[in-house]
Amino acid sequence: MIVLKFGGTSVGTPQGMNQIREIITKDNNKKLVVLSALSGVTNTLVEIGERLRKKEKEQATKVIKKLQKRYDEFLEELFETESFKNKASAIIADSMDFIKSCLEKPFTNSIDKELLAQGELMSTNIFNLHLQEHELNSALINALDFVRTDAFSEPDDAFINKELSDILVKQPAETNLIITQGYICRNAEGNVDNLKRGGSDYTASLVGAALNADEIQIWTDIDGMHNNDPRVVEKTFSIPELSFEEAAELAYFGAKILHPSCIRPAQKRTIPVRLKNTMKPEAPGTLIHTKEGSGEGIKAIAAKDGIVAIKIKSLRMLMAYGFLRRVFEIFEKYKTPIDVITTSEVAISVTIDNIYYLDSILSELRPFGEVEVDQEQSIICLVGNMVAEKPGLVSKIFASLQDVPVRMISYGGSRHNISVVVDTQYKSEALKRLNDGVF
Ligand code: ADP
Ligand code: ASP
Ligand code: MG
Numbered sequence: 001m002i003v004l005k006f007g008g009t010s011v012g013t014p015q016g017m018n019q020i021r022e023i024i025t026k027d028n029n030k031k032l033v034v035l036s037a038l039s040g041v042t043n044t045l046v047e048i049g050e051r052l053r054k055k056e057k058e059q060a061t062k063v064i065k066k067l068q069k070r071y072d073e074f075l076e077e078l079f080e081t082e083s084f085k086n087k088a089s090a091i092i093a094d095s096m097d098f099i100k101s102c103l104e105k106p107f108t109n110s111i112d113k114e115l116l117a118q119g120e121l122m123s124t125n126i127f128n129l130h131l132q133e134h135e136l137n138s139a140l141i142n143a144l145d146f147v148r149t150d151a152f153s154e155p156d157d158a159f160i161n162k163e164l165s166d167i168l169v170k171q172p173a174e175t176n177l178i179i180t181q182g183y184i185c186r187n188a189e190g191n192v193d194n195l196k197r198g199g200s201d202y203t204a205s206l207v208g209a210a211l212n213a214d215e216i217q218i219w220t221d222i223d224g225m226h227n228n229d230p231r232v233v234e235k236t237f238s239i240p241e242l243s244f245e246e247a248a249e250l251a252y253f254g255a256k257i258l259h260p261s262c263i264r265p266a267q268k269r270t271i272p273v274r275l276k277n278t279m280k281p282e283a284p285g286t287l288i289h290t291k292e293g294s295g296e297g298i299k300a301i302a303a304k305d306g307i308v309a310i311k312i313k314s315l316r317m318l319m320a321y322g323f324l325r326r327v328f329e330i331f332e333k334y335k336t337p338i339d340v341i342t343t344s345e346v347a348i349s350v351t352i353d354n355i356y357y358l359d360s361i362l363s364e365l366r367p368f369g370e371v372e373v374d375q376e377q378s379i380i381c382l383v384g385n386m387v388a389e390k391p392g393l394v395s396k397i398f399a400s401l402q403d404v405p406v407r408m409i410s411y412g413g414s415r416h417n418i419s420v421v422v423d424t425q426y427k428s429e430a431l432k433r434l435n436d437g438v439f
Contacts, residue, residue: 001029001030001031001032001211001213001214002029002030002031002032002213002214002215002216002217003031003032003033003034003204003207003208003211003213003215003216003217004023004024004031004032004033004034004204004217004219005033005034005035005036005182005200005201005203005204005216005217005218005219006020006033006034006035006036006219006220006278007036007039007200007201007218007219007220007221008036008037008038008039008040008041008042009039009220009221009278010036010219010220010221010278011035011036011037011038011039011123011127012038012039012040013074014074014077014078016278016279017078017126017127017130018078019278019279019281020033020127020219020278021130021131021134021136023219023278023281024177025136025177028176029176030176030178031176031177031178032178032180032207032208032211032213033127033177033178033179033180034180034181034182034200034203034204034207035120035123035124035127035179035180035181035182035200036119036120036123036182036183036200037119037120037122037123037183038070038074038119038122038123041067041070041119041122041123042116042119042183042197044063044066044067045099045115045116045118045119046116047063048060048063048064048067048099048102048115049107049112049115049116051063052102052103052107053107053112057103060102060103061103064096064099064100064103067096067099068092068096071092071096071122072089074126075088075089075092075126078126078130079129079130079133080133081133084129084130084132084133087129088125088126088129091122091125091126091129092122092125092126095118095121095122098114098115098118099115099118102115110191110192113191113192113193113194114192116184116194117144117181117183117184117192117194119183120143120181120182120183120184120200121181121184123181124140124179124180124181125140127179128140128179131177131179136177137172137174137175137176137177138175138177138178138179139171139172139175139177139178139179140179140180141167141168141171141178141179141180142180142181143180143181143182143183143184143185143203144181144184144185144186144192145163145167146159146160146163146164146167147160147184147185147186147195147203147206147207148160148163148185148186148187148188149185149186149187149188149193149195150188151188153187155185155195155202155206155265156188157206157209157210157265160206160207160210161210164207164210164211165210165211168211180203180207181200181203182195182199182200182201182202182203182204183195183199183200183202183203184203185203195259195261196259198256198258198259198260199259200259201218201258201259201262202259202261202262202265204216204217204218204262205262205263205264205265205266205273206265208265208266208271209265209266209268209269209271212269212271213271214271214272215271215272215273215274216266216271216272216273216274217273217274217275217276218257218258218262218273218274218275218276219276219277219278220257220275220276220277220278221277221278221279222238222257222277223238223276223277223280223283223284223285224238224239224240224257224275224276224277224283224284224285224286225238225239225242225247225250225255225257225258225275225286225288225300226238226239226257226300227239227299227300227301227435227439228300228301228302228431228434228435228439229254229255229256229301229302229303229431231256232303232427232428232431232432233431233432233435235435236435238283238284238285238286239286239299239300240284240286240287241286241287241288241289241290241294242286242287242288242290242293242299242300243288243289243290243291243292243293243294244263244266244267244270244273244288244289244290244291245267245291245292245293245416246288246293246299246300246383246384246416247263247273247286247288248263248264248267249302249381249383249416249417250300250302250381250383251263251302252304253302253303253304253379253380253381253383253419254302254303254304254305254379254381255300255302257275258275263288266288270289270291272287272288272289273287273288273289274286274287274288275287275288293384293385293416294385295384295385296384296385296390297384297385297386297390297393297438298382298383298384298386298393298418298438298439299383299384299385300382300383300384301380301381301382301383301431301434301435301438302380302381302383303378303379303380303381303427303430303431304353304378304379304381305376305378305424305427306353306376307339307351307352307353307376307377307378307379307421307424308351308352308353308355308358308373308374308375308377309349309350309351309373309374309377309407309408309421310349310350310351310352310361310362310365310371310372310373310374311347311348311349311371311372311373311374312327312347312348312349312365312368312369312370312371313346313347313369313370313371313372314346314347314368314369314370315346315369316368316369317345317346317347317348317369318345318346323368324343324348326368327348327350327365327368330361330364330365331350331352331361333364334356334357334360334361335357336352336354336356336357336361337352337353337354338350338351338352339351339352339353339379339419340379340408340410340419340421341410342408342409342410349407349408351377351379351408351421358373374407374423376423376424376425377407377421377422377423377424378421378422378423378424378427379419379420379421380419380420380421380422380427380430380431380434381417381418381419381420382397382417382418382419382420382434382438383416383417384416385415385416386415386416386417386418394411396437396438397418397420397434397437397438399437400430400433400434400436400437400438401420401430401433401434403433404422404426404429404430404433405422405423405426406420406421406422407421407422407423408420408421409421
């Protein structure tokens with residue numbers, strides 16, 4: 001079995017849906033197809049939620065009307081027969097009724113999650129009806145029945161394995177196209193939740209791992225993982241092959257093409273992940289499949305915003321042991337992961353991206369010494385096979401960044417990663433200069 005995930009840009013237009021149908025019907029093999037919401041819809045649902053939270057009912061109503069219009073036009077263009085168009089309209093009406101009902105009740109977090117789930121629920125229903133209009137053997141299964149997270153908000157693998165296989169064995173043997181929603185799930189309490197923005201990639205990988213799929217394919221609007229962020233840097237190019245580790249680092253450090261966590265489940269079971277372009281299916285894209293990276297030097301650069309850098313300066317650190325442990329314990333106590341660390345004899349700098357407990361962390365750090373905090377930082381992550389002894393690599397990086405104020409550099413922690421922390425205002429410049437300097 002192959003798992004194919006199509007993102008918002010792929011499902012976002014009627015032409016895109018036609019193209020997906022062609023891709024998944026090239027052969028008759030059994031496939032599980034994971035879909036996102038139509039592009040922009042999750043953003044719209046987020047906006048409706050924000051309006052409702054601020055009690056801006058009138059503005060929320062306007063946004064809802066625009067959303068309804070988008071679906072009306074979409075269905076009009078996609079469906080060829082009145083009967084299928086009517087079936088689809090009825091399903092969209094159910095979701096839209098739910099969305100409108102949010103205007104009339106107190107807006108809670110759990111209603112927000114249900115609101116956010118409507119995008120994927122609608123897109124999968126539309127696509128399944130589209131396949132049926134073309135007389136294909138498809139079935140729609142509901143991700144809310146088998147994707148669940150545990151008390152730590154981590155995917156509950158055992159539950160996913162069992163529930164998904166129970167659902168699949170019940171499908172008729174001739175049904176070779178199984179459609180489901182990405183992103184949405186239930187939490188440990190059984191309430192509707194999601195796997196965070198961009199989470200459809202994660203669903204595909206979780207489901208692929210649960211089924212021990214032959215391959216997980218992520219179809220999007222670009223031909224695979226590029227060597228740098230194409231939204232910032234011109235003339236980036238697609239990387240034919242990556243190791244799981246390299247891809248995981250790039251995803252975690254901001255390569256938006258993949259959800260930060262989506263490589264791990266595939267890596268655990270050594271299932272190849274292929275990144276492909278829906279509008280250019282003949283392009284080879286990127287294959288992520290090896291344990292070890294191949295080649296030498298830097299393969300790709302990614303950047304992650306929203307980083308806070310914290311420096312703790314203390315003379316007590318000098319010649320002392322146990323200091324770092326006590327500092328790290330504070331981050332552990334507040335369940336806040338640290339990404340980059342640099343140290344000197346009398347100071348330590350760390351970065352975090354979860355600022356939920358920032359105030360508490362800072363007040364517990366202050367007794368250690370002087371604490372400095374820099375907000376709005378970005379981590380630039382250079383990934384590849386850095387043979388430490390290879391001359392010239394570090395000087396190339398430093399030379400590229402000579403006019404960019406650098407807050408931290410972490411080198412030597414692993415041979416796959418060099419991280420540089422800069423103020424976000426210098427990120428684009430740094431990415432461009434590194435692109436010119438290291439490739
Ligand atoms: P989808 O809706 O299919 O999930 P996303 O917008 O989440 O699509 O991801 C695809 C986008 O990721 C591309 O259009 C591209 O602009 C962006 N992107 C950022 N960094 C990279 C990178 N290193 N390689 C490829 N794409 C990247
Ligand atoms: N629709 C969700 C989002 O926009 C999930 C996804 O597209 O992966 O974040
Ligand atoms: Mg995405």
